[in-house]
Amino acid sequence: MPLTKAQVRAAILAARAASTPHQRATEAAALTGHLLAWVTPGSTVCAYVPVGTEPGSVQLLDALTDRGVRVLLPVSRQDDDGVPQPLQWGAYRAGTLVRAAFGLREPAPPHLPAEAVGEASAVLVPALAVDRRGTRLGRGAGFYDRTLQWAATTAPLVAIVRDDELVEELPNDPHDVRMTHAATPGLGVLDLRRE
Known part of the structure; x- marks a missing residue:
């Protein structure tokens, strides 16, 4: 019997928790190198x-802005009933992040509407796993699935994962937005449309 999303999430979160700070730093540096070579300056x-053991780093954000890349970061909010809303966006400036809900750090206001994702030439998406068909497993709140409808059709949607989190197949639902790419520390940026 195939694993459920909850079972896959639990296994990945346990594996991430078992990783060492040195492993995470090494993987973050590799991801930074791959993404800097891939993203177009300007x-x-x-x-x-x-957050926590998620792949990536603030150093990547700093390196992108040093290359003249405008970096927009997500701002997550829920409505009065606790329903996740589409992500808003804020421009990243080094040293200005503020604490937010869910243990996140985000840009201070002003924030841009969800449709601002359409200005991006690429969207780097946090993921627990992604399969070779582009099915992304997130944490289950649905913030990105509610937002990516406004991404430009030409913009790669890149799931950022550890090497062993790129898998053959994940459970999916009709509302799941497929990723076009994955980036891992050991494999670099992969076009999943060619897999």
Whole structure:
């Protein structure tokens, strides 16, 4: 019997928790190198601030902005009933992140509407796993699935994962937005449309 999303999430979160700070730093540096070589200087990229053991780093954000890339970061909000809303966006400036809900750090206001994702030439998406068909497993709240409808059709949607989190197949639902690419520390940026 195939694993459920909850079972896959639990296994990946346990594996991430078992990783060492040295492993995470090495993987973050490799991801930074791959993504810097891949992102066009002077473009706009939607990215994220990693939380806990998520792949990536603030150093990637700094390196992108040093290359003239406009970096937009997500701002997550819920309505009065606790329903996740489409992500808003804020421009990244080094040293100005503020604490937010869910243990996140985000840009201070002003924030841009969800449709601002359409300005990005690439969207770097946090993921627990992604399969070779582009099915992304997130944490289950649906913030990105509610937002990526506004991404430009030409913008790569890049799931950022560890090497062993690129898998053959994941459970999916009709509302799941497929990723076009994956980036891992050991494999670099992969076009999943060619897999």
